[in-house]
Amino acid sequence: MVKMDPKLRIDALKEQSVASNIEFFLITDIKNVYYFTGFLDISDATICLIIPSGATPLLLTYPLSYELALEKAGGCTVKSVESGKISEQIINKAVSLNVKKAYFDKLDFPTYLKLRDKGIDVNQDGDMIWKLRRIKDADEIELMRKAAKLADIGMQAGLEAVKVGVFEYEIAAEVEYAMRKGGSEGTAFETVVASGPRSAFPHGLCSDRRIQGGDFVTLDLGAVHKGYRSDITRTTIAGKASKRKKELFNLVLKAQEEAFHHIRPGIVGKEVDNVARKIIDDGGYGKMFVHGLGHGVGLDIHEPPRLSPRSNDVLEAGNMVTDEPGVYIKGFGGVRIEDLIHVLADGGERLTKTPRGLEV
Ligand SMILES: [Mn+2]
Structure with a gap:
């Protein structure tokens, strides 16, 4: 049984906070709350x-979620607050602790203003949390491995369902x-099934096209397992591929493969992006690779670190x-091939394992 220890994460955040003289950290992003509790x-x-910095973490929740929060958030004091009163409680707490400087990950504007009115210096800092979240611990890696496996199951079923006459939906x-x-908690994001000319839309969702x-x-x-997400893309062909489609597919596959072999600790996001971009550029489709090569994945589907030109x-x-390099040709169609990669000490490991061939 995989068990997260949020207490260690809170300690790690406190350690960073102390080093930066932060005495009061407000966390309202639900993914961050989950990560720490x-x-x-x-x-x-x-x-x-x-x-x-010097007291037990306090989790403010509303009556509907109180019992569950109490059960899950072991290292915190859990308080049930009437709906609409959370902001007031935050301010009371800050005032009672005589806080001079507060940090938050995300905060509603009225609460921000009210804290400022109390003479508190209020700042946003997401980096401190991302510094922790972007490096997955052993438990998280196991959860993501499972999420990736569930995505492979979904992909297998999807590829088997691709037949002439079938609707995308x-x-x-x-x-x-x-x-x-298979056990997924839902989808990591809206499933995309984009066929024919619609495959030229990178985020084509799915339609009633046959x-x-x-x-x-x-x-x-993508699938979700205990909050952790996975992400995979395959491009296949219904029936036989034309010569041009095969060539386009092979170009994107080559870019994906080469980029994969460059993934390792120490490499910069734009360097990995450039490996794939150069191959697609040399193939004549550079302008049609309209997005970054990749993104971090975890509790959020898009998170740091980024693999993009900048x-x-x-x-x-x-x-x-x-x-996930891609090439999108308006009116003709597009190809994208994506795997979820775990960065190891000496390279990358594909967590999604569905074969990458064009014709299945
Ligand atoms: Mn993706």
Whole structure:
């Protein structure tokens, strides 16, 4: 049984806070609250974790979530607050602790103003938390391995469902059913099934278009396991591929493969991006590779570190990043191939393992 120890994470944050003279850290992003407490609330909840430097962390939640929060958030004092009163509680706590300087990851504007009115210096700092979150510990790696496996199950079902005459949404349904059946908590993001000319839209979602012979079909999907996400894309062909489609596919595959072999600690995000971009550029499609090569994945589907032309993020062991070059030709179609990569001490490890061939 995988067990997170949020207490160690709070200690790590406190350590950084002390070094930066931060006496009061307000955490309202629900993913961050989960990371530091083990309590995951629904996405639109208003909750707040207060980490004062010298006292026990305080989790403010509303009555609906109180019992669950109490059960999960072991290292915190949990307080149930009437809905609409969380802001007031935050301010009271800051005033009672005589806080001079507060930091937050995300904060609503009225609360921000009210804290300022109390003479408190209020600052945003997401970096301190991302410094921790971007390096996955052994437990998180195991959870993400499982999420990746569930995505492979979804992809397998999706690829099997690609047939001439089938609606895109039917393929998406097979993907999501298989992942759910396998134990996924839902989808990591809206499943993409983009066929024919629609495969030229990088985020084409899925529509009521029917698959036609010779279509590119791009499936981009992800599963969720204990809050951790996975991300995989495959492009396949319905029936037989034309020569041009094969060439385009092989170019993107080569870019994906080469970039993968460059993933290791110490390399900069833009350097990895450039490996793939150069191959696609040399193939004549540089202008049609319209996004960065990849992004970090964890509790969020898009998080640091980034692999893009401007990213100065340096890869470290324990990072989880995607490797997903793509080429999109308006009216013709597009190809994207994506794997979730675990950065090891000496290279990369593909967590998603579905074969990458064009014709399955
Ligand atoms: Mn992705």
